[in-house]
Each structure stands twice: as C-alpha cells, then as structure tokens.
Amino acid sequence: MTVTDQYADLVVVNGQLHGTGNASAAPTSLAIKSSKIIALGDEAVESLIGANTRIIDANGGAVLPGINDGHLHFVESAVSQHGTLSVGSQHAQSWDEVAAILQAATPANDGWIRAHGWDDVILGSGGPEYLYGLREDAPVVAYDQTGHQLLLNKTAARLAKLENHTDGYPDGVVGTFADGSANGLLVDAAVELAGLVIPQLSDADVRRCILEHQNFLHSLGITSLTEPGLGPGGEGLFGGSSATRSLRLLADLAVEEKLSLRINALLLFSSTGGANAEDTRTGLASDLPSSLSERGISEDQLRIAGVKIFADGIPRSGTAWMSEPYQTPCGHTHGSMVIIGDTDAARETELHRIISNIHAAGLQAGIHATGDATTAAAIRAIAAAQLADDREARHYIIHGGFSGAGDLNETLKDFSDHGVGLSTNPAIRAEAGALMKTILGADRFNNHQPLASFLDAGIPTNIASDAPVTSPDWRESIIAAITRDSTAGPAEQQDAQKIDFAQALAMMTSMPAWQDHAETRKGRLEPGLLADVCILEQPVTDDIYALRENRTAHTISNGNLVYSAG
Ligand SMILES: [Zn+2]
Numbered sequence: 332m333t334v335t336d337q338y339a340d341l342v343v344v345n346g347q348l349h350g351t352g353n354a355s356a357a358p359t360s361l362a363i364k365s366s367k368i369i370a371l372g373d374e375a376v377e378s379l380i381g382a383n384t385r386i387i388d389a390n391g392g393a394v395l396p397g398i399n400d401g402h403l404h405f406v407e408s409a410v411s412q413h414g415t416l417s418v419g420s421q422h423a424q425s426w427d428e429v430a431a432i433l434q435a436a437t438p439a440n441d442g443w444i445r446a447h448g449w450d451d452v453i454l455g456s457g458g459p460e461y462l463y464g465l466r467e468d469a470p471v472v473a474y475d476q477t478g479h480q481l482l483l484n485k486t487a488a489r490l491a492k493l494e495n496h497t498d499g500y501p502d503g504v505v506g507t508f509a510d511g512s513a514n515g516l517l518v519d520a521a522v523e524l525a526g527l528v529i530p531q532l533s534d535a536d537v538r539r540c541i542l543e544h545q546n547f548l549h550s551l552g553i554t555s556l557t558e559p560g561l562g563p564g565g566e567g568l569f570g571g572s573s574a575t576r577s578l579r580l581l582a583d584l585a586v587e588e589k590l591s592l593r594i595n596a597l598l599l600f601s602s603t604g605g606a607n608a609e610d611t612r613t614g615l616a617s618d619l620p621s622s623l624s625e626r627g628i629s630e631d632q633l634r635i636a637g638v639k640i641f642a643d644g645i646p647r648s649g650t651a652w653m654s655e656p657y658q659t660p661c662g663h664t665h666g667s668m669v670i671i672g673d674t675d676a677a678r679e680t681e682l683h684r685i686i687s688n689i690h691a692a693g694l695q696a697g698i699h700a701t702g703d704a705t706t707a708a709a710i711r712a713i714a715a716a717q718l719a720d721d722r723e724a725r726h727y728i729i730h731g732g733f734s735g736a737g738d739l740n741e742t743l744k745d746f747s748d749h750g751v752g753l754s755t756n757p758a759i760r761a762e763a764g765a766l767m768k769t770i771l772g773a774d775r776f777n778n779h780q781p782l783a784s785f786l787d788a789g790i791p792t793n794i795a796s797d798a799p800v801t802s803p804d805w806r807e808s809i810i811a812a813i814t815r816d817s818t819a820g821p822a823e824q825q826d827a828q829k830i831d832f833a834q835a836l837a838m839m840t841s842m843p844a845w846q847d848h849a850e851t852r853k854g855r856l857e858p859g860l861l862a863d864v865c866i867l868e869q870p871v872t873d874d875i876y877a878l879r880e881n882r883t884a885h886t887i888s889n890g891n892l893v894y895s896a897g
Contacts, residue, residue, distance in 0.1 A: 338382075338384050339362035339384050340365065340385065341862075341887070341890065342360060342376050342380055342385070342386055343360060345391055346389035348361065348371070349396075350395055350833075350856050351855065351856045352855045352856075358376075360372065362376045363890050365890055367859060367861060368856060368859065368860050368864075369858055371857070387866065387885055387892075390884075392866055392884055393870050393881070394864060395552070395840065395865045395867070396854055396855055397552065397554025397840070397863025397865050397887070398551070398553045398554060398555075398805045398839050398840065399553075399839060399843040399844060399847070400805060400843070401556070401793035401839075401842075401846050402795035402796070403548075403558070403559075403796050403797070404559060404798060404800075405558045405594065406541060406558065406561065406573060406580075406581070407478060409537075409544030410540045410572040412540075412543075412544060412547070413539070413540040414532055414537070414539075414540045415446055415447045415474075416444070416447070417447060418432055419448030419450065420453050425454060427461065429446075429449055429454065429462070430465055433471055443470050443529060444469050444472070445570060446472070446473040447474045447476070447569075449475050449476065449482070451475065458473075459516050460514075463482075463515045466484065466486075467486055470484065472487055476799055476800055477645065478568060478603075479644060479645060480516065480517065480518045480522070481516075481517050481525055482517075483515040483517070484515060485515070490528045491524045491525050491528045493515070494512065496524060500520060503518055504516070504648070505517060519603050519648065519650060520605050522602075523566075523567035524567075526566060527567060531570060532571070534576065537576075541581065541584065542584070545591065545592050546894070547803075549886045549888065550896075551804055551883055553886075554593060554864075555592065555844075555853065555863065557697075558581075558595070558597070560599035561575065561596050561599060562574070562575050563599070563600055563610075563619075564600050564610065565599045565602070568602060568603065578596060582622065585623075585628045585629075585632050585633045586627075590633060591893045592888070593632055593633075593847075594632070595634055595847045596633070597635075597637050597695075597697045598614060598639070600614030600615075604641065604650075606670045606671070608685050611640075611684075611688045614638070615638075631849065631889075635694070636695050636846075637694040638695075639699065639729070640686070640699065641669055641699045642700045643668045643669055646771060647770060650666055650667070651705070652702035652705040653703055653771075654702075654703050654707075655735075657770050657775075658771075668708070679711070682712050683711075686712040686716050686726070687716045690719070690720065690726070691720070695727070698726070699730060700728050700729065700730060706733065706745075707745065709728060710745045713749050723750065725750065725845070726751055726752075727751060727752035727754055728752070728754070729754050729755075730754075730756060731753050731755055743785065746788070746790045752790065752793070752846055753792045753793070755794060755795070757815075758796055758808045760779060760780050762817070763818070764817025764820075765818040767817075768819040781828045782828055782830050786830065791842055791845045793838050793839065793846055794809070805839050806878045806881070809832070809835045809836065810876060813829060814829065814876075842854075864885075865885075866887075868882050868884045868896070869881045883896065884896050
C-alpha cells in the first residue's frame with residue numbers, strides 16, 4: 332500500500348448530515364474512497380484529505396443519503412417526459428387546452444401523435460367529448476397520468492377496432508357515448524387494445540429518454556429506485572415503455588457502465604387487469620428472471636427483485652376492493668380484484684397461486700393493492716406461501732394504506748406477523764385528497780396511510796412517488812408524509828399519523844433499502860456503506876414547506892459525482 336492510498340477520493344465538509352444511524356455527535360463531514368463512505372466526523376475526515384482529494388463544501392446545506400424511490404415507473408416516466416407531448420396539469424388546465432395541444436402537434440415519423448399526463452381529477456371526466464372527434468389526419472393517443480386510462484381519437488379507435496368491444500371488456504372498460512358507440516376511452520385491462528396497434532418507439536428513442544431521465548433524477552438527488560413492472564405484461568402499456576425490451580435496454584446501459592442509478596426491477600407478467608397464475612408460471616419459467624445475472628451485471632446496479640401483480644385497480648374507477656362500499660361516478664360499490672376469476676373467492680384462490688409461484692421461485696412479490704380487502708387477501712396469500720417455505724422474501728403491498736372498518740391494529744398485526752412491507756404514496760394522497768374524500772368518505776380518508784402507526788409497529792414502510800402519477804421530486808412525498816395536508820384541506824393539528832423529517836427521510840432511504848434487500852449496503856451515511864449522497868443547497872429546518880425550494884446542489888452515486896447544480 333502506497334502512502335497516497337490512505338487518502339479519500341472525495342470529502343464533503345460543512346454539511347448538516349442526516350441519516351447517520353447511530354453516530355452520536357452530529358458530524359458535519361464525510362469521506363469517500365472508491366465506491367464507499369470511509370469516515371464520518373470532522374477530525375477523522377480531515378486526516379483523510381490528501382493532495383488529490385476532491386473537496387465539496389456543502390456550505391451548511393443538508394447532506395442526505397442518496398434518495399431511493401421505492402416505486403417509480405422509470406422508463407414510463409422517461410418516455411412520457413422526454414418522448415411524448417405533455418398534456419399534464421402544468422401545460423393544460425382544461426380539456427379545451429388538452430385538445431389545443433393535440434391539434435397543434437406534429438405527428439411522429441410513424442404517423443402517431445402521443446401525449447401523456449391528463450388528470451381527470453383536475454379536468455373532469457369529459458375527455459372523450461373533446462378528443463374523439465379531434466383531427467382525422469392522424470391517430471392520437473393520450474395517456475392519463477396514472478397509466479390506468481387512455482383516450483384515442485376516432486382515427487386511432489378505428490385502428491384499435493373498439494367498436495368490437497363496446498359490449499364490455501374483461502377487467503377493463505371500453506368507454507361509450509350515450510348511443511353505445513365507442514368514445515375512445517380505455518381503462519385498466521382494456522388499454523391493451525390500444526397497445527396492439529400503437530407502434531412502439533424505437534430502441535434508440537427509448538435509450539435516449541432513459542439517459543435524459545437518469546440525469547433528471549440525479550438532479551433531484553435520486554440514486555436508487557424500484558422500477559415496478561417491466562416485462563411481457565407491459566407490452567400493451569404506455570407505448571411499450573414497460574415492455575421486456577426496456578429491461579434489455581437498461582441492462583445494455585449497465586454493461587456499458589452508463590447506468591448510474593441503482594435500479595431494482597419488478598417483472599410484469601400480466602397487465603393491469605387479468606393477472607393469472609398461468610402467465611406467472613410461464614414468465615418465471617422463461618429466461619427473463621435470469622437475464623441480468625447472465626450478463627454479469629452487479630446486483631447493486633441493476634437487479635431483478637421480483638414480480639409485480641396488479642391485484643386490484645384504483646378507487647376512482649371502482650376497481651379497488653374494499654370491505655365497505657364506496658361511491659364512484661358509476662355507482663356504489665365494494666369493487667373487486669382485477670385478477671381472473673368470476674367470484675371474490677375464485678380471484679383470491681388465483682392470487683394465492685400467483686404468489687406461491689413467485690415465492691417458490693425465490694423472488695419478491697410486489698402486490699398492487701389499493702383496497703383494504705385486497706391488502707388482507709394479499710397478506711393471506713403471502714402467509715400461505717411463507718408457511719410452505721419460511722424464507723425472508725420481503726413481499727410487500729404497493730399503495731395500500733386502508734384498513735377494514737376500525738381494525739387498524741389487525742392490519743398492522745397482519746403485516747408484522749408475515750414480514751410484509753408497505754410501499755405507499757403520500758404525494759398521491761396529497762394531490763387526490765379531495766377526490767378520495769368524496770369517493771371514500773371523510774373517515775376512511777382521514778385514516779388513510781397511517782404512517783406513524785406502521786412505524787410504531789416496526790413495519791418496513793417506504794414512501795414513493797409512483798411517478799409519473801406524481802412528480803418524481805421526493806420533496807413532495809416527504810412534505811405530504813410530514814404534514815398530511817392535501818387538496819381536501821390542511822390536516823388536523825392533532826392528526827396522530829404525522830411523522831417527522833427523520834422518519835420521512837428514512838422512508839426514502841434506509842426503508843426502501845430494506846425492500847431492495849440492501850439495507851446493509853446502502854441507505855444511510857455510515858462508514859462501509861455505498862457512497863450514495865444527496866447534498867442540498869440549504870439545511871433542512873422545521874419549516875418543512877421550505878424543502879420545496881431547497882434545491883439539490885450535488886448528487887453522488889457509487890462514489891462518483893453524477894450531478895452538480897450549474
Ligand atoms: Zn405504480
């Protein structure tokens with residue numbers, strides 16, 4: 332060992348360090364060598380500064396573990412942000428404005444006009460009246476910001492032969508006008524009708540979007556994420572951005588050492604409706620689950636974590652399965668799961684089969700469950716799988732956050748008894764609060780997402796953006812989790828489910844690292860852990876809304892400086 336070997340490659344000084352685990356005195360500096368944090372604390376770090384050590388002065392700004400978004404549709408976000416027109420709320424506040432953007436658009440080389448981001452919470456449900464008759468010269472597809480719905484114009488609807496499906500579609504909706512003719516709206520499983528006719532973007536286009544979006548996420552301070560759902564089930568979703576080839580493109584970038592985000596991928600074998608054990612078995616038996624290890628890709632960079640299952644849909648389309656009924660635009664309903672099967676019991680049996688297959692394959696199940704009945708059914712299925720083989724699979728519920736009437740403790744016990752985690756979305760609650768309150772009632776809304784109780788019960792819980800459903804800016808998730816304010820109004824002063832900054836930060840750093848089976852390697856600022864760091868321009872203060880303006884100054888991933896504010 333030569334003398335220079337003892338010095339750090341990079342040190343961060345004058346910082347307000349967070350997420351340092353058990354460090355007693357609050358350190359203001361950390362040192363990095365190669366890919367790891369090697370020291371914390373002022374004197375220890377100072378002694379590691381050599382002639383070639385790069386010094387980053389944090390100027391008193393907060394220094395956080397690199398942000399890990401435990402549920403962020405990365406490739407879909409990349410393509411929607413960098414490869415399609417935006418008709419999101421920042422660009423269009425009415426259906427008239429959405430229509431104007433589409434009317435003015437130039438079709439892509441393949442003749443299609445693709446747009447993304449409409450939000451019926453903001454725009455109302457009248458989309459088809461505005462878009463169906465829009466321009467005959469080009470097929471138009473406009474995806475909503477949740478990925479669960481899309482609108483086609485008449486030209487596109489003819490290509491997709493929607494008139495053949497107006498009598499109903501299994502686990503989905505083909506929207507109709509009052510006269511029964513198709514109106515271009517496709518919901519849940521029916522979105523695949525559009526997927527069949529919309530040409531996919533080229534590999535080169537998707538790759539460009541991925542690289543641009545990686546830079547964008549680094550500029551926010553994000554260093555890790557879970558990409559929840561790539562595979563054959565994603566072929567028909569959002570222009571194929573969630574298809575198998577997206578995983579191949581990510582793997583190509585990893586092999587070329589151009590991937591600096593750490594990505595945990597869930598495979599998607601069935602679409603947003605119609606999940607079934609046969610698809611799961613076929614997918615697990617394919618060469619997809621082992622496709623990364625065969626290419627020698629580091630698990631800390633890109634790994635296949637498990638399988639995503641859409642067990643139900645969302646409350647506003649009546650596809651969340653709840654123990655108590657709720658009010659949707661289409662009536663009063665308990666909803667039901669979107670898994671194949673004619674009865675609740677048959678669907679639950681199928682869910683058991685799906686999860687036991689995933690469990691037996693040594694993978695992790697991420698189960699999309701918005702309704703409390705779906706959450707309970709999913710945990711029963713997990714319990715059965717764990718009974719057969721009690722390994723630490725870390726299966727988890729995606730979205731979740733509702734309990735059956737009055738029995739939160741039972742729900743918490745279900746999670747902790749079976750080692751189940753929760754990945755939930757405070758920013759969705761904040762944005763959709765007014766609508767959720769209308770659909771689900773004040774009680775159910777107020778008790779939704781009891782993060783403090785989940786933490787008290789020791790349940791591994793992470794908060795995630797679900798981008799592109801909400802902004803990938805993690806600050807919004809943190810602010811929403813801490814304040815519990817929403818479009819339904821400010822939270823009550825004494826709302827017992829508010830959490831503090833350290834807890835919210837853990838839910839976007841160390842807790843999602845648990846979900847990744849990587850909590851001993853990342854997620855905290857501690858010697859020996861991977862050097863993933865997010866440095867903000869300002870310290871974090873009690874005025875949590877100020878976090879919104881506290882920009883990222885530098886982002887370090889795997890010991891490399893991957894972003895610095897210009
Ligand atoms: Zn999602």
